[in-house]
Amino acid sequence: MSAKSAPATAAADPGVSAWKTILELVGWGEKVAPRFPMVAMELDLSPKQLGVLWRLDPDTVEEGLPMREVASSLYCDASYVTDMVDRLEERDLIERRPDPGDRRVKLLALTPAGESLRDRALEMLYTPPEGFERLSDEERRTLSELLAKVGAGSA
Amino acid sequence: MSAKSAPATAAADPGVSAWKTILELVGWGEKVAPRFPMVAMELDLSPKQLGVLWRLDPDTVEEGLPMREVASSLYCDASYVTDMVDRLEERDLIERRPDPGDRRVKLLALTPAGESLRDRALEMLYTPPEGFERLSDEERRTLSELLAKVGAGSA
DNA sequence: TATTGTTATACTCTATAACTATA
DNA sequence: TATAGTTATAGAGTATAACAATA
Numbered sequence: 624m625s626a627k628s629a630p631a632t633a634a635a636d637p638g639v640s641a642w643k644t645i646l647e648l649v650g651w652g653e654k655v656a657p658r659f660p661m662v663a664m665e666l667d668l669s670p671k672q673l674g675v676l677w678r679l680d681p682d683t684v685e686e687g688l689p690m691r692e693v694a695s696s697l698y699c700d701a702s703y704v705t706d707m708v709d710r711l712e713e714r715d716l717i718e719r720r721p722d723p724g725d726r727r728v729k730l731l732a733l734t735p736a737g738e739s740l741r742d743r744a745l746e747m748l749y750t751p752p753e754g755f756e757r758l759s760d761e762e763r764r765t766l767s768e769l770l771a772k773v774g775a776g777s778a
Numbered sequence: 779m780s781a782k783s784a785p786a787t788a789a790a791d792p793g794v795s796a797w798k799t800i801l802e803l804v805g806w807g808e809k810v811a812p813r814f815p816m817v818a819m820e821l822d823l824s825p826k827q828l829g830v831l832w833r834l835d836p837d838t839v840e841e842g843l844p845m846r847e848v849a850s851s852l853y854c855d856a857s858y859v860t861d862m863v864d865r866l867e868e869r870d871l872i873e874r875r876p877d878p879g880d881r882r883v884k885l886l887a888l889t890p891a892g893e894s895l896r897d898r899a900l901e902m903l904y905t906p907p908e909g910f911e912r913l914s915d916e917e918r919r920t921l922s923e924l925l926a927k928v929g930a931g932s933a
Numbered sequence: 934t935a936t937t938g939t940t941a942t943a944c945t946c947t948a949t950a951a952c953t954a955t956a
Numbered sequence: 957t958a959t960a961g962t963t964a965t966a967g968a969g970t971a972t973a974a975c976a977a978t979a
Contacts, residue, residue, distance in 0.1 A: 636918075637915075637918040637919045637921070637923075638910045638913070638921075639905075639906060640926070641906070641910075641918065641921045641925050642904060642906035642910070644922070644926060644928070644929040645800055645803065645804060646804070646813075646904075648800065648925075648928065648929055648932065649800060649801070651804070651813070651814045651903075653832075654932050656853060658801075658806070659801075659806045669968080669969070671970090691936085691937060691938080696808065699970070699971085700970070700972080701937075701939090702938085702940080702970085702972080702973095703969080703971070705939055705940085706939095706969090707969095725978080725979075726937095726977080726979085727937040727938070727977065727978045727979070728937060728938085728978095729938070748801065749794055749797060749798055749801075750794075750797075752797075752932065754927070754928035754929055754932060755797070755928055757928060757930065758793070758924065760792075763792040763793045763796065764792045765920065765924065766793075766796045766921070766925070767792035767793070767795050767796040768792075769913065769920065769921045769924075770799040770800065770803075771799060772913060772917070773803065773907070773909035773910055773912060774799040774802055775909065775912065777803065777807075777907065777909060824946070826946080845960070845961065854948085855947070856960075857947085857948070857950095857961085857963080857964095858946080858947050860962055860963085861947085877960095880955080880956075880959095881954080881955060881960095882954065882956070882960040882961070883960060883961085884960080884961070935978105935979080936978085936979075937976100937977085937979095938976090938977085938978105939974105939977100940973100940974085940976100941972105941973090941975100942971100942973085942974105943971085943973105944969105944970085944971075944972095945968100945970075945971090946968080946969070947966105947968075947969090948967080949964105949966085949967100950963100950964090950966105951962105951963085952961105952962080952964100953960100953962075954959100954960085955958105955959085955960080956957100956958080956959075
């Protein structure tokens, strides 16, 4: 498996070429700006701050999310979560609530302003790239089904 | 278009749900670690440093790439490219070459060590997530074709 | 004793501004 | 005068270690 032959082999596998296209679409190729950081920047948030807002889905985390869980879910240190939360709290986007069951824990939840900013972010993030318009309705359905099969379990 | 109704509408559009799955697969969802930064970390590179190596494809940029082009392609400042290149050069991964045509310009090119590190990185990056194994050969071909249509022009 | 979160601190990442050399 | 790259510097992002409160 020499350095020269590996790429050729890879290109022949439709799974690999599909995956490469996905990386391009998402902004980890050469021509498109990375989507997630771009959305964050437009909303004056760092990517990780947007990550915090994102996890705080009001529909699923009614009571709030322990900071520790946010930290592990974002792959960053707890002390940094403290810092981000401080600043998001100053901007009145989230709030800390005591956990009735364990007084060490603080639960994070969105304020109304935070909810609406999160909504705007998800709307931007979830808008498919323009290339999707080149597919027919049926092709879009097929694509969605195939990807759902791929993503089952992780998505 | 209230904040509550928007997500429901989105879920009904197969284009949107396909795109959401893509975001999950790539690590911008909740359960998977972001792929690109992870690959970089495993190779002891920052994501942007990996970006530099990535652009320096020996097959397409024979003579080397001007630093200015690398900067704009990575959406970062030229001074930061200087810094990254300093450190990549210290690690003997890339080198600066004079541009015979314009003596202000420096061309970046991979050393042999840089080439092999880049190969390793691309091999990791281009390995599709495990979920792809759930597709038949024909499904993979279909997926690849549909995505190629979506990505045409940007990929 | 182990765990949640905070504080203090330091290190890495990245941009701005001023500068040098070339065009 | 304008452009490619560098230097010096400052600011954001992020981690480590020591600590307080609670379990």
